[in-house]
Amino acid sequence: MTGLGGGPDRLTARGVRMAYDGAEVVRGVDLALRDGEILAIVGPNASGKSTLLRGLARLMRPTVGAVLLDGADIRRRPTRDVARVLGLLPQQPVAPDGITVAELVDRGRHPHRGWLRGSGDDRRAVAAALDATGTADLADRLVDGLSGGQRQRVWIAMAVAQEPEVLLLDEPISFLDVAHQIDVLELLCDLNRRRGTSIAMVLHDLNLASRYAQRLAVMAEGRVVAAGRPAEVLTESVLREAFGLDARLMRCPVGGTPIVVPVRRFRGPAAP
Amino acid sequence: MTATAVGRLRARRRRRAVLAVIGVLAAVAAVAAIALTSGAYAIPPTEVVATLLGGGERQAHFIVMEIRLPRLVLGALVGAALGTAGALFQTLFGNPLASPDVIGITAGASVAAVVAVLVAGLTGIAVPLAAFAGGVTVAAAVYLLAGCGGAAGERFVLIGVAAAFLANAILGYLLTRSEVREAHAALVWLVGSLSGAGWDEIGVLVAMFAVLAPVTVMASRSLPALQLGEDAARGLGVPAEAARLTLLGLGVALTAAATAAAGPVAFVAFVSGPIARRITGSACGALVASAAVGALVVTLADLAALHLLPGGDQVPVGVITGAAGAPYLLWLLMTEGRRGGTT
Numbered sequence: 310m311t312g313l314g315g316g317p318d319r320l321t322a323r324g325v326r327m328a329y330d331g332a333e334v335v336r337g338v339d340l341a342l343r344d345g346e347i348l349a350i351v352g353p354n355a356s357g358k359s360t361l362l363r364g365l366a367r368l369m370r371p372t373v374g375a376v377l378l379d380g381a382d383i384r385r386r387p388t389r390d391v392a393r394v395l396g397l398l399p400q401q402p403v404a405p406d407g408i409t410v411a412e413l414v415d416r417g418r419h420p421h422r423g424w425l426r427g428s429g430d431d432r433r434a435v436a437a438a439l440d441a442t443g444t445a446d447l448a449d450r451l452v453d454g455l456s457g458g459q460r461q462r463v464w465i466a467m468a469v470a471q472e473p474e475v476l477l478l479d480e481p482i483s484f485l486d487v488a489h490q491i492d493v494l495e496l497l498c499d500l501n502r503r504r505g506t507s508i509a510m511v512l513h514d515l516n517l518a519s520r521y522a523q524r525l526a527v528m529a530e531g532r533v534v535a536a537g538r539p540a541e542v543l544t545e546s547v548l549r550e551a552f553g554l555d556a557r558l559m560r561c562p563v564g565g566t567p568i569v570v571p572v573r574r575f576r577g578p579a580a581p
Numbered sequence: 582m583t584a585t586a587v588g589r590l591r592a593r594r595r596r597r598a599v600l601a602v603i604g605v606l607a608a609v610a611a612v613a614a615i616a617l618t619s620g621a622y623a624i625p626p627t628e629v630v631a632t633l634l635g636g637g638e639r640q641a642h643f644i645v646m647e648i649r650l651p652r653l654v655l656g657a658l659v660g661a662a663l664g665t666a667g668a669l670f671q672t673l674f675g676n677p678l679a680s681p682d683v684i685g686i687t688a689g690a691s692v693a694a695v696v697a698v699l700v701a702g703l704t705g706i707a708v709p710l711a712a713f714a715g716g717v718t719v720a721a722a723v724y725l726l727a728g729c730g731g732a733a734g735e736r737f738v739l740i741g742v743a744a745a746f747l748a749n750a751i752l753g754y755l756l757t758r759s760e761v762r763e764a765h766a767a768l769v770w771l772v773g774s775l776s777g778a779g780w781d782e783i784g785v786l787v788a789m790f791a792v793l794a795p796v797t798v799m800a801s802r803s804l805p806a807l808q809l810g811e812d813a814a815r816g817l818g819v820p821a822e823a824a825r826l827t828l829l830g831l832g833v834a835l836t837a838a839a840t841a842a843a844g845p846v847a848f849v850a851f852v853s854g855p856i857a858r859r860i861t862g863s864a865c866g867a868l869v870a871s872a873a874v875g876a877l878v879v880t881l882a883d884l885a886a887l888h889l890l891p892g893g894d895q896v897p898v899g900v901i902t903g904a905a906g907a908p909y910l911l912w913l914l915m916t917e918g919r920r921g922g923t924t
Contacts, residue, residue, distance in 0.1 A: 368815055392818025399812035403675060408864035411590045419806045420818035432584035432591070445582035449590060471817065 316344025319475050319507045320365055320383075320395070324374035327357070327364050334360045336531035337374070342475065347501050348509045349518035352528030353552050358511045359400070359479055361528065365509065366397045366477045378475070392420035396473030398464055400480050404452040410463050411448040414438055417470030438470035441503070442496060458489030465496060469504075476500070478510035482517070490514070494521045519543055519566040527551050543567040549575065598861040598870065605860070605873040609657065612880045616653050617645060620887065655778040655842060656883045656898065657876040658786050660849055662839035664875020665797065665868050667850030668857060669832040672804055672866040673825060674737055680851040681716075681836040684741020687845035688748035689719025690837045695752060695767050699759045709785060709841030716837035719744050720829065773846030773899025775883050782842050789838040797831045797868070804828065805865050846899045848906025849878050878902065 318341040327335035335357040342348050342365075350358045363369040365376055367383045376383045383391060396417075404413060417438065418431045439445040442462045447455065452463060461481065468476055481497070482490040498521060500506045512518040518525055519539035526536040529551035535542045548556045548569065555572040617629045624632075624641050631637045632645045667680040681687055693715025697703040703711065723744050727737040752771065756764045803824040806814040814821040836850065856878075857863075857870035882901035890896045 363812075366812075366816060368812055387818075388815065388820055389818035392816065395816075397812070397816030399810065399816065401810070402813040403808065403810040405672075405675070405808045405864045407858065407862070409590075409594075411587060412594070412864060415587075415591070416805050416809065416817070419803075429584060432587045436582045436584045436587045439582045439587070448582065448587070 316346075318342065318377075319344050319379060320509065321377040321380075322361065322365060322371075322374065323377060325361070325364055325371045325376065326373040327360050327369060328372050329360075333372075334531055335364065335371070338528075338531075338533050340526055340533055340536060342507055342509045343524075344507055345501070345505050346507055346524060347498065347522045348507075348524045348526060349512045349522035350509065350526045350528060351512055351515055351518050356528040356551070357531040358528045362477055362479050362509070362511050366395065367391060368397075389420050392471065392473075394474050396468040396471045396476045398468050398476070398478045398481060400483070402464055404460070406453065408452050409448070410444055410450050410452060410455075410466075411435065411439070413452055413463060414444070414448075414466045414470050417467040420471065434470050434472055438466045441469055441500065442466040458485055458492060461485060461489070461493055462496065465493065469500065473506065475507045475509075478508070480511050480513065483513060490517060497521070515543065515569045516561070519568070520561060520564050539566045543569060594862065598863055598867070601857075601860040601862075602870050602873050605857075605870065605877050609873065609877050609880060612877065612884055613653055613657075616880065616884050616887075617649050620644075620649065651778040651780055651783060652775045652883065653880060655783055655786070656775050656879040658783065658790065659775075659839040659843040659846060660853070660875035660877065660879030661872040662786075662790070662835040662875070663846065663849040664853030664857070664871040664873070664878070666832040666835040666839070667852075667875070668854035668866045668868050668871035669797075669801075669804075669828055669835075670850070671854045672808060673828055673832075675808065676735070676738055677851075677855055678738045679741070680854070681720075681832060682845060682847060682850045683745065684723060684738055685719050685744030685746075685748055686716045686723075686741070686833055686836050687840050687850070688745045688752070690716035690840040691771055691845050692748045692751050692755075693718070694841060695755050695771070699755055699763055699767060706785060709789075709838065712841035713834065713837040716833050716840065717830075719748065720833045724829070771844055772897035773844040773902070774897035775843055775879075776897070778843075786838060786842050789834070793831060793834055793838070797828075797835070800824070800827045800831060801866060801868055804868075808865065844897070844899065846879060847903035848909070849875050849902055852906055852909055853878060 320342040322338045322340045325335055325338045326333060338361055350362065352358045360369065364371050367376065367388065370384065378386065378391060378395060415431070415435050418434060422431065439448055442465055444459070444462050444466050447459060447463065452460060455463065465481070482493050485493065494517060497508055501508055522539065524537060525539050525542045526533050527542055527547055528534065534551050535547045543558060545556060545558065548554045553575045555575055557570045557572060559568045559570060561568050614626065618624055618626050622644055624644065628637055628641050629645055632642050637645070670679045670681055671677050690712040694708050694712040697708050697711035723737060723741045726740045756767060759767065803814070803819045806817045806819040807821060807825055811821045853871045853875040854867070857867040857874045861867045861870045863870070879898060879902070882905065883898040886896040886898050886901045890900070
């Protein structure tokens with residue numbers, strides 16, 4: 310399948326259902342990340358978007374359906390082989406005490422490393438990742454001592470050092486101020502443009518999602534209720550259906566993408 | 582930034598780690614020199630060397646080869662095993678309290694060994710095997726109760742501490758029920774003692790090491806990824822649950838082997854890892870350095886027990902490691918509390 314203006318599908322959820330202890334959270338999702346695109350998965354809390362991302366990243370097994378990486382079931386490939394193609398930045402990764410930036414970024418090389426440690430390829434990839442994320446100056450600093458924004462750049466640098474063709478991120482900007490949010494999103498756009506990395510990420514901010522992603526998938530109650538270009542997807546009816554929100558839409562003066570202006574939350578049985 | 586610059590940073594870290602290990606090993610050698618030459622019967626260094634090379638007088642030969650050297654070698658091996666195991670646990674759980682002597686694994690091994698000796702009347706290889714089974718049982722129980730995997734380090738530690746109390750209660754019961762003479766022998770072993778070390782015990786320990794050490798080196802390749810949390814590790818292509826279980830199993834095996842040979846020598850597993858990480862500046866397990874530090878801690882403590890305390894070679898090494906380890910624990914709790922973080 311070839312998408313609108315995008316390449317072939319890299320990562321595909323096909324009829325995916327997922328559950329925690331029998332409680333179904335993802336209820337039949339078909340969704341594809343196309344080659345070279347940025348896809349944002351949005352939706353209200355508990356709509357299943359982070360769970361779907363965990364499924365796409367093979368962290369969790371779907372109860373029904375399958376996740377395909379380049380057309381083949383992701384669970385049938387050795388996890389290390391998958392890691393050479395697919396990178397992941399979880400919501401709250403743990404930085405060990407006393408680790409330097411360069412060391413942490415170097416850990417991204419794990420899936421590429423053979424028995425001999427520290428090949429030239431590894432060093433080149435780490436250096437390139439530090440440069441691409443603007444963290445080269447921090448290389449010898451301790452991760453503990455960095456600000457939140459710097460730290461998130463360093464984690465992205467680690468994911469970049471992994472040299473993935475597909476990168477998944479779970480709420481990469483949730484704990485950052487607006488300037489650092491833009492900073493991280495521009496960094497991701499840059500990776501997408503320069504390296505052709507296909508990116509799927511869970512975002513909460515609809516306006517930033519609409520501005521930086523080529524496609525949006527809106528989830529509600531475990532299903533994708535709308536998917537496509539921001540201008541097609543962000544409509545008053547979708548916002549009402551997915552978020553129970555009465556909202557108006559404007560055009561962004563910078564990117565021409567839709568901007569959501571909330572009016573009020575619907576109350577009552579129609580939108581619980 | 583160039584690849585060369587990245588390589589330079591890495592080389593600098595490596596150099597520091599290697600120098601630290603060499604320094605610790607030099608200290609072990611110094612302790613060994615003192616331990617072999619001094620004591621109730623002083624033997625000049627030249628004669629010790631001659632004895633080690635197969636010569637020397639009969640009396641010197643007996644003292645060096647049958648008393649002092651086995652004691653030294655056993656101490657170094659036990660320390661290395663406990664140091665490695667402690668560093669493994671602390672790194673896997675991201676918590677300095679998660680060492681096998683705090684979370685009941687050595688206590689479990691002790692119970693099983695004491696049951697084997699006092700109740701079943703077993704001797705020889707059966708005792709370390711029983712200790713091993715005891716350690717594994719407690720570790721498995723704690724692991725299952727803590728709700729498996731994840732970053733449930735805190736839960737694991739708390740349940741482990743409870744398991745340690747339970748095991749110690751069982752030990753107390755067994756000791757009060759047994760004959761005085763047997764109970765005394767068990768008690769000395771329970772404090773952790775190197776006296777009466779023989780080449781047989783060392784042989785068993787060396788054989789276990791020959792299996793465990795290379796497997797640990799191979800398995801520890803996934804440790805840096807595991808340190809980043811379950812999800813990040815799996816994102817890097819590490820089968821997190823299996824890798825974690827393998828490393829925990831190896832840690833338990835090392836602990837049980839050491840405990841079976843010398844008793845649960847207090848605090849060695851607990852202190853070696855943090856010291857090793859501090860001197861190497863490493864953020865990861867620093868397993869080799871931890872092994873070296875563990876060897877130094879035990880041999881040095883045994884030397885201190887021999888020379889500083891009245892009672893000579895009857896003072897168990899665990900008295901010294903416990904006495905030195907407790908203030909360290911307090912210091913760690915205080916400084917960690919001030920920083921408000923976890924290691």
